[in-house]
Amino acid sequence: MFRNAELELVEERARASVGRWDRRSLGVVRAEDAAEFARAAGECAPHLVDPSHTGFAVHPMYVVSMLRGAPGAVAADFRPDGMYRDEVPGTDGLDVRLMAGGQAVRWVGAVRAGDRIELRRALTAVERKGVGEGFLLLTMEKVYGAERGRLVEVTERFIVR
Numbered sequence: 001m002f003r004n005a006e007l008e009l010v011e012e013r014a015r016a017s018v019g020r021w022d023r024r025s026l027g028v029v030r031a032e033d034a035a036e037f038a039r040a041a042g043e044c045a046p047h048l049v050d051p052s053h054t055g056f057a058v059h060p061m062y063v064v065s066m067l068r069g070a071p072g073a074v075a076a077d078f079r080p081d082g083m084y085r086d087e088v089p090g091t092d093g094l095d096v097r098l099m100a101g102g103q104a105v106r107w108v109g110a111v112r113a114g115d116r117i118e119l120r121r122a123l124t125a126v127e128r129k130g131v132g133e134g135f136l137l138l139t140m141e142k143v144y145g146a147e148r149g150r151l152v153e154v155t156e157r158f159i160v161r
Contacts, residue, residue, distance in 0.1 A: 013090035027069030031113035101157030
């Protein structure tokens with residue numbers, strides 16, 4: 001089987017980080033930002049796009065789209081392909097291709113404007129797939145929470161080639 005040295009290094013790094021949970025503050029959910037997200041997603045229901053609506057609700061996918069808290073990232077935080085350098089464990093600084101490998105989202109509680117969101121995440125599986133040099137399938141578990149508890153649980157997979 002032909003092996004790619006960079007893919008081997010990703011696998012080694014990723015396996016070393018399996019089960020290690022990290023935390024990241026994503027900041028406070030602002031109604032204006034959530035409404036902008038809903039409009040960009042093609043929503044037109046007033047309770048999702050108008051923060052002044054009496055029944056305003058944060059779009060269910062908004063919190064899952066939050067990758068960084070304000071003020072955001074600087075250029076050095078990104079890979080050449082535009083992804084965050086630390087988004088896919090084991091890949092930082094390596095010339096590998098990354099692709100989304102699927103996502104399962106479980107809503108546990110409603111996200112509300114004003115919630116301070118914390119993300120906990122851990123790599124939970126590293127699998128080598130395919131023939132030839134193949135590819136890696138990395139599985140990440142993410143938990144988005146606020147002071148009142150868990151809000152969203154996500155299982156996310158990344159393909160690394």
